[in-house]
Amino acid sequence: MSLADARALLPGLKTAASEPAEDQKALRQLAEWCVRYSPWTALEGADGVRIEIAGSAHLWGGEEALATDLSKRLGRERIAHRIAVADTIGAAFAAARFAAGDAPLILAPSEIRCALAPLPIEALNLDPAAAEGLRSVGLKRVGDLYAMPRAALARRFGTLVARQLDRALGDLPEPFSPLRETPLRRVRLGFAEPITAPEDLRSAILRLVEDLCGRLEREGMGLRRLDLSFCRLDGRVERIELGTAYPSRDPRHLSRLLAARLEAVDPGPGIEDMILSAFAVEPLAAEQFAFAGPSAAASAPGSSPGQAVAPLLDRLGNRLGLSALYRLEARQSHIPERASARSPLLPTILKDRHSGTARRAGPGNHEHEPSLVGQADVHGFRVRGLAPAPRNDECQKGAPRPIRLFLPPEPIEAAFLLPDDPPFHFIWRRRRHRVRRADGPERIAHEWWEGEGAVLSPSKGGIRDYYRVEDEEGRRFWLYRTERAGAEPPRWFLHGIFP
């Protein structure tokens, strides 16, 4: 029906523009809020949310109580909804969208077949073409397919129809990819009355952390990465993410780190649930709690910074961002920008979970792999592309290297006499430097195994000729020249400064 027809029928019609992007955002928010029921939540099409409650329904007093609670809260937020609980994703989808009635529908495993039979074919979440094809041959209801041999169904209408049917009936497993990474440990604290006061939140944090740390202590594990979610009364979720430099299960330290970030949390109309999730845990022996004296700090060169400074790193990373802390790692490369690599000291958090590794193969089958970027920094090297350079590398002793290196190199205007000569003067940052002395050129080419697309790809010149020059003040710079194709003059860059 067009808008004009609708207006003709009902003159007082209220209209609103469709905003699919905003809808999607709101749905995502709702799905994130649903983590109060289970860590596994996901979006379902443009207007649904999936929640895997296999392991968490008992915490709410059963599936029915959980569904009632969810329905009550959604109703309070005036969100029109239909809830269905079933053993397979397909059955829950069909029941929630196509079954008659308004009340939450809970299907026992034995009821699925009967309940699905009278529903239209579309309840199997098919693409429109497949549904159209089935309808055109008179297969209108899900039950009509039960008797058909699967092979014939697949041949006639494609494998999707047969697969969707088998999945809905529980004959085939259906993968579930949660919105957020799946936590390894999870503690939830619900409040009868929503709380907003910072001191209440702080004491709640301490309770949650103590609870989690108690569990970890029994298991001999320590936390590396955790997440504290605040489920607000209005269906929004506030989040604090935290990484630690060293496995920790010290409730005082962890709760202090979390409390330091509380000011960024907006409690809104009130917080009714707080969920503390651990995403990365590592073995932590009990004796490591002992006082770490100077001997622990003064460990062998090249080893980890030691546990003594771990709380410092946690505090710094907590305030300045996890990626603000790093070490410089020497790499085996003669390309200057690669010879020294940043290696983060704190585990960084994966932002997009859809490309992540946490996936569940089916209900009850917890197949997940905690993914931790940069975990190797504290506990040794992980080779990413380039091997770490041996200590006191020969190349470090050879050609001198600047103490400050600019990335990207800064273009300069340089004047020179002969093609292989260093410039006799150059202009950098609007200041003219007259070159009094120069060393070079030192030729640095791309690494032979790399083709196009590398830092020094053949297309970008491929070769740099470096000069170490000293200006009339005695300042020393590292300049380089790249040739350009044809008769164009070479380009000059300033890459670093020597002491």
Next chain:
Amino acid sequence: MSPAKRTLLSSLRERVRQIERPGSAHGVFSLGFAAIDRALPGGGLARGALHEILGTGSDEEDGALAAAFAALILGRLAEGGSVLWCLASADLYGPGLAAAGLDPSRLLLVEARRDDLVLWAMEEGLRTRGIAAVAGEVKRLDLLGSRRLQLAAERSGIPAFALRRWKSADEAARWRAVPNAAATRWRVGALSSRSEGNEPGVGHPHWRVELLRCRGGVPACWEVEIEDGAGFVSVAQRLANRPLAKEEGFSLARRSAGS
């Protein structure tokens, strides 16, 4: 004088010394260059204190010499643990630090965009056991901020280095004159290479190191040359032992008292 009075007198002397040079309770460390060590009270740089390092000319914006001078000093301290270096911009280069005598694997780098965050990170570092020294690159350093760092250093005995780096000459002029509570103030400037014979090419780093201010000491100035390859330290010592080094001759501006 009775023995009791003598012990009283010596304890009083010690208290006066503490008042005059706070942080000296943690002792001093050698810079590895005898001429400079001699000019410092106690024969070295105080451990529990804040030291300020400036560049000269356009290097005030790039901070290359200040970083190299700090690396030279920190390289001597790094055996005691990790060095925390707080940066405003991430352009420190590992191989260059290694050449200046500071093992980059000893270094914990922290990037903070604002001065107040750099100072906060430095203060946190100064309170942590296991940190051998703290360095930070700051534009603004006023009496209050520097006093906090100085007190934190006095308490823990961890030396702190404030590397001054400004965005422009105007900013440098504005903030250079603001007084602060650092125990010493150094200025390092580049000098032209000394050519032996008439050799072409860039010679060894050649600096003028000025001690502009020193609590309990007198300002002084040295001209030093640092041979690369072997690191700053050993060569500085060699220079000190070499009669050729013009060490005392260049102790200019020996005024009677510290500023």
